[in-house]
Amino acid sequence: MKLDDFLTTEYGYNTDCRKAMESYFEKWRSWYEGNVKNFHNYYIYNGDTKIPQKRYTLNMAKEISEDWSDINWSEKCKISLKDEKGQKDFDDLIDDLDLYVLINSAIEKCGALGTSALVTGVYDIIENNDSMTLDVSEAKTRVDLVDVDNIYPLTWSNKGITECAFASRETIKGKNYIVLSVHKLDDSGNYVIINHLFKDTNNTLTEIELDKTMKEFKTQSDKKWFAIFRPLLTNNLFKNSPFGIPHYANAIDNLQAVDIAFDELKNEVLLGRKRIFARADMFTYEDGTQKKVFDKNDVAIYQLPKGATKDDLIQSDTDDLRTDKQIQTLNMELNLLGNKVGFGENHYHFDGTNLSTATAVVSSNSKLFRRKKKLEVGYESSIYDLVEAVAYASTKFGKYNINTEDMVIQFDDSIVEDKEAESNRAMREVSAGLLSKVEYRMKIFGETEEIAKKKIEEIEASNPTAEELVGE
Numbered sequence: 001m002k003l004d005d006f007l008t009t010e011y012g013y014n015t016d017c018r019k020a021m022e023s024y025f026e027k028w029r030s031w032y033e034g035n036v037k038n039f040h041n042y043y044i045y046n047g048d049t050k051i052p053q054k055r056y057t058l059n060m061a062k063e064i065s066e067d068w069s070d071i072n073w074s075e076k077c078k079i080s081l082k083d084e085k086g087q088k089d090f091d092d093l094i095d096d097l098d099l100y101v102l103i104n105s106a107i108e109k110c111g112a113l114g115t116s117a118l119v120t121g122v123y124d125i126i127e128n129n130d131s132m133t134l135d136v137s138e139a140k141t142r143v144d145l146v147d148v149d150n151i152y153p154l155t156w157s158n159k160g161i162t163e164c165a166f167a168s169r170e171t172i173k174g175k176n177y178i179v180l181s182v183h184k185l186d187d188s189g190n191y192v193i194i195n196h197l198f199k200d201t202n203n204t205l206t207e208i209e210l211d212k213t214m215k216e217f218k219t220q221s222d223k224k225w226f227a228i229f230r231p232l233l234t235n236n237l238f239k240n241s242p243f244g245i246p247h248y249a250n251a252i253d254n255l256q257a258v259d260i261a262f263d264e265l266k267n268e269v270l271l272g273r274k275r276i277f278a279r280a281d282m283f284t285y286e287d288g289t290q291k292k293v294f295d296k297n298d299v300a301i302y303q304l305p306k307g308a309t310k311d312d313l314i315q316s317d318t319d320d321l322r323t324d325k326q327i328q329t330l331n332m333e334l335n336l337l338g339n340k341v342g343f344g345e346n347h348y349h350f351d352g353t354n355l356s357t358a359t360a361v362v363s364s365n366s367k368l369f370r371r372k373k374k375l376e377v378g379y380e381s382s383i384y385d386l387v388e389a390v391a392y393a394s395t396k397f398g399k400y401n402i403n404t405e406d407m408v409i410q411f412d413d414s415i416v417e418d419k420e421a422e423s424n425r426a427m428r429e430v431s432a433g434l435l436s437k438v439e440y441r442m443k444i445f446g447e448t449e450e451i452a453k454k455k456i457e458e459i460e461a462s463n464p465t466a467e468e469l470v471g472e
Contacts, residue, residue, distance in 0.1 A: 001205045003178065003198070007152055007165055011182060017153065020238050025113065025148055028246050031255055032112040034059035039256065056263040058355055060255055060334075060348075061112065064247050064341050067357060068231075069108035071368075072375055075100060076412035079387060082405060082448040089400040093390065097143050103386070107379060109147050110229040114244040117146040118382075119166050119181065120225045120389040121193075122397045125214065134397070141394045143386070144168065151228075153242040154184070160381075161228050161242050169200070176200035179213075183226055186218075191225060193217040220396065227386035232378030247341045254337040261330040262350075268323055327352050342371035376411050383409055406448050 007013035030036045034057045043050040077100070081087045094100060102118055109116035121142050126135040146166050155163035165182040180196040195213050198205040219225060230244030237245060248255060330350050338347035344367035347358050384407065391402035429435035435443075441452035 001207075002203070003152075003167060003180070003205060006180075006196075006198075006205065006207075007154075007182075011154055011165065011184070013152060013154055013165070017238075017241055017243070021114075021241065021243055024237060024245075024249075027252070028061075028113050028249070031061040031248065031252070032065065032246075034062060040259070055259060056266040057259045058262050058350075060258050060337060061246075061248055063348075063355070064337075065108045065112035067343070068111045068247055068341075068375070069104050071372055072379055072411065073100070073104050073107050074412050076414060078408075078410040078445075079383070080408040080410065080448050080451065081403065082407075082450045083403065084451065084454070086402045087451070089394075090387075090391065090402050093141070093394055093400055093402070097141065097390065099143065099386075099390070102143055102145055103383060105145055106227075106229045106382075109145065110244060111231055111247050113148045114230065114235075114246050114249070115148040115151060115242075116229045117151055117164075117166065118227045118229070118386050119144045119146055119183075120386070120393050121181070122217075122393050125217075125397060139397045141390060141398055143390060148243065151243075154182075156242040158240075162224070164226060164228070166226065178205060183224070185222075189222050191219045191221060191223070193219065193225065219393075221392055223388050223392050224385055225389045225393065227382045227389065229382045230378060232375050248337075251337060251340040254333065254340050257333045258330065258337055261326065261333050265323060265326040265330060268326055323352070339367070342367060344368045380409050380411075406450070408442075408448050 004013065004015050004018075008015060027036075034040070040055045040057060042053050042055060044053050045051075079090070079094075081090055106116045106118050121144065123140050123142055124138045126138070144166075146168070150167040150169075152165040152167070153161045153163075154165060155161070163184050165180060167181075168179045170177045170179065176199070178198040178200055180198065182194040182196070184192055184194065186192050194216050195210060196207060197210050197213070198207050231247060233245055233247070233249075235241050235243065235245050237249070327350060334348040334350060334355075335346060339345060343358075347368070349356050349358075387407060387409075388404050391400075391404045394400040395402050427440070430437060430440050437456050438449060438452045441447050441455060442449060445452070447455065
């Protein structure tokens with residue numbers, strides 16, 4: 001039995017959506033890992049035989065995915081709740097789960113492979129003897145990152161995936177297992193998580209009994225316990241697909257051009273290495289014993305056959321390195337690639353030694369700014385789903401008390417906006433009566449309206465006016 005067969009039989013899984021894109025998943029992953037079959041490994045014919053070659057790479061697919069992830073989500077981003085107690089609980093939960101790191105990783109993975117997921121679960125729940133109640137005194141919330149290879153959409157529409165299965169592969173004492181969690185809606189519209197455990201023997205699965213995990217877990221809520229992350233880019237490869245596409249899905253030719261240019265530059269330096277040629281009889285001398293003239297490990301000195309002279313050498317077509325022109329070509333290809341994946345002009349630059357990225361603040365009408373804002377729309381929805389799931393699970397089945405109503409997700413725009421200038425402008429607008437203090441705190445600090453009002457009251461209470469001090 002295969003996993004696809006099990007899901008098809010038990011849950012009506014449609015394998016077409018995955019099979020149509022599996023070749024693309026493989027291609028995108030190989031670019032992300034920096035080792036593409038038949039491209040980074042190739043042959044050159046030297047007139048006598050084919051010589052295997054390894055093409056040098058800048059691994060720009062990884063670089064692009066990391067850069068977009070860092071631009072969209074960092075420690076400067078903020079998730080604000082409406083009450084302080086709930087905010088404190090949520091901040092503690094963020095630390096416990098390392099939630100910001102997981103979000104950053106999910107954004108990088110989906111940017112690299114098209115789709116990723118963060119799946120919420122609760123562990124150490126004990127089902128009481130009556131099978132009707134749960135002991136959650138020791139329960140803990142966990143969030144797992146799942147990449148595209150282990151995501152099996154069951155039900156979806158243009159609004160997103162509503163039912164989905166997630167697989168995780170584990171090896172215990174040399175034996176391979178697959179844990180499958182199926183998130184489905186029941187007749188009442190609430191989510192139920194059904195767990196399966198399989199033993200994997202040479203890719204043949206055998207279902208076995210669960211030990212410490214509940215077979216069926218009722219969440220008692222219509223909130224999804226999973227968040228699907230996809231770049232907000234239209235999938236132009238397959239219509240109505242639940243899977244997204246990575247930033248470089250339509251820039252594979254540009255990735256190839258960059259690595260070809262980089263490989264030529266590296267080989268130019270290698271082939272242009274200086275050599276010193278000397279006759280064989282010059283490598284030793286006699287002083288009663290035969291001694292070496294040169295260090296035997298010095299690769300700059302090449303020993304000619306005995307009796308050979310300079311005139312016997314095979315001549316190359318040129319002695320001049322062409323590195324300046326090749327660096328120029330490489331930078332042109334990097335510029336084309338950066339522009340193709342949404343960064344705009346001159347985002348990447350190679351100085352002959354290292355690859356660097358532009359770090360200056362960019363204008364609000366730049367291509368990078370517009371693409372960032374577009375991507376944030378999709379990621380905000382995914383992060384909202386994640387926070388709702390984590391908050392509900394940790395409150396209903398844990399020790400926390402977190403209310404996500406009126407939640408605010410504030411992205412960091414410091415890379416595209418001068419935050420100090422924005423703050424100063426907002427302060428002038430407050431002074432001119434164009435902006436209230438509450439609006440100022442909501443805009444600059446990303447606070448909810450309720451918390452902003454409370455903070456202003458606290459500040460004003462700690463700085464009373466002279467009239468208030470004398471009671472007039």
